[in-house]
Amino acid sequence: MTSAVKTKSGVGRLHDYLELTKPKVVALLVLTAWVGMMLAVPGLPDLFTLLAATLGIGLLSAAAAAMNHVVDQRIDAQMARTYSRPVAKGRISTPQATSFAFALAIVGFVLLYTTVNAITAWLTLASLFGYAVVYTMFLKRATPQNIVIGGLAGAMPPLLGWTAVTGEIHGHALLLVMIIFAWTPPHFWALAIHRRDDYAKVNMPMLPVTHGIEFTKSVICLYTVLLFIVCLMPYLVGMSGAIYLVGSALLNLRFMQYAWRLKFNPHAGTAMATFKFSIVHLMVLFLLLLVDHYFKVSPIYVP
Numbered sequence: 001m002t003s004a005v006k007t008k009s010g011v012g013r014l015h016d017y018l019e020l021t022k023p024k025v026v027a028l029l030v031l032t033a034w035v036g037m038m039l040a041v042p043g044l045p046d047l048f049t050l051l052a053a054t055l056g057i058g059l060l061s062a063a064a065a066a067m068n069h070v071v072d073q074r075i076d077a078q079m080a081r082t083y084s085r086p087v088a089k090g091r092i093s094t095p096q097a098t099s100f101a102f103a104l105a106i107v108g109f110v111l112l113y114t115t116v117n118a119i120t121a122w123l124t125l126a127s128l129f130g131y132a133v134v135y136t137m138f139l140k141r142a143t144p145q146n147i148v149i150g151g152l153a154g155a156m157p158p159l160l161g162w163t164a165v166t167g168e169i170h171g172h173a174l175l176l177v178m179i180i181f182a183w184t185p186p187h188f189w190a191l192a193i194h195r196r197d198d199y200a201k202v203n204m205p206m207l208p209v210t211h212g213i214e215f216t217k218s219v220i221c222l223y224t225v226l227l228f229i230v231c232l233m234p235y236l237v238g239m240s241g242a243i244y245l246v247g248s249a250l251l252n253l254r255f256m257q258y259a260w261r262l263k264f265n266p267h268a269g270t271a272m273a274t275f276k277f278s279i280v281h282l283m284v285l286f287l288l289l290l291v292d293h294y295f296k297v298s299p300i301y302v303p
């Protein structure tokens with residue numbers, strides 16, 4: 001079996017390396033970084049900066065994801081959701097995956113440092129460190145608040161996009177970070193409810209394992225309310241207009257409805273449906289910010 005695995009075709013190996021980078025997650029991270037870049041200036045940002053920042057942020061995010069595969073290979077091998085991952089299965093060795101991750105990280109960092117700016121390069125590297133080291137190596141194994149604190153790393157891309165274009169940290173960019181920060185717990189805990197037994201088996205202190213499924217569902221409900229409130233902020237500070245306000249309210253009401261159903265009227269598929277909706281929610285929310293930015297209807301209240 002192992003030798004059959006090792007003689008995989010070139011396309012198969014390429015697919016395995018791609019899987020290491022968690023491409024769908026990175027795609028959404030990059031989308032949020034783009035929105036940060038677009039919202040940072042009135043018109044369109046400089047095209048070269050946009051391309052270089054996209055590539056640099058994407059490469060460092062992919063490197064962080066590959067490092068996560070290396071660090072988590074033993075627990076990945078024991079969980080139904082992750083047992084067939086390339087490092088967990090031995091299709092890619094630890095040295096190969098590690099060198100790949102470091103190569104991506106170095107290229108990404110040098111690209112950002114030399115063609116974008118130093119602040120973006122260092123903040124993106126700090127995000128990689130936050131996810132691959134602080135979250136994956138320590139927090140994940142230490143506390144059920146792991147994804148609340150670790151979620152900050154994944155929430156950073158809008159700020160990274162903003163600094164790429166302006167070289168400065170701006171309050172509006174921090175609002176976008178806060179949105180993803182508040183979104184991450186209901187995103188992850190919905191999946192963790194569905195996969196509770198997997199996490200219990202490998203002794204990961206995820207909230208449904210440590211505090212039970214009912215408590216986790218209640219906290220998810222509270223976070224969707226918090227998210228609703230945080231999502232009002234771009235409108236209230238005059239950063240976004242009516243298109244965003246209406247769209248975001250509808251999206252958040254729907255997320256609250258999923259959370260409510262998960263708590264009070266669940267069926268077997270409700271937790272996964274909530275998790276899947278969380279991804280659609282964030283993607284559409286950030287697209288709305290973009291549409292609103294270019295077709296802005298003035299807010300009723302401009303401070």
Ligand code: HEM
Pocket residue numbers: 024025028029032081135147150151152154155180184187188191279282
């Ligand atoms: C610490 C914070 C986060 C945790 C713990 C987390 C956890 C997870 C987990 C366990 C999965 C399932 C992966 C799989 O089945 O292979 C997942 C999927 C996903 N996450 Fe997150 N996530 C976090 C933050 C984010 C952020 C910030 C984004 C984007 C902005 C994101 C976007 C996605 C997407 C798009 C998927 C679906 C991937 C797929 O279908 O292959 N996540 N997340």
Ligand SMILES: CC(C)=CCC/C(C)=C/CC/C(C)=C/COP(=O)(O)OP(=O)(O)O
Pocket residue numbers: 022025026029057060061062064065068072082124125127128131136153154156157
């Ligand atoms: C540079 C930068 C912006 C870095 C952010 C990197 C990044 C890939 C963040 C995404 C968060 C994520 C997929 C967490 C799941 O990890 P997990 O280990 O809990 O889930 P798993 O069991 O599916 O691996």
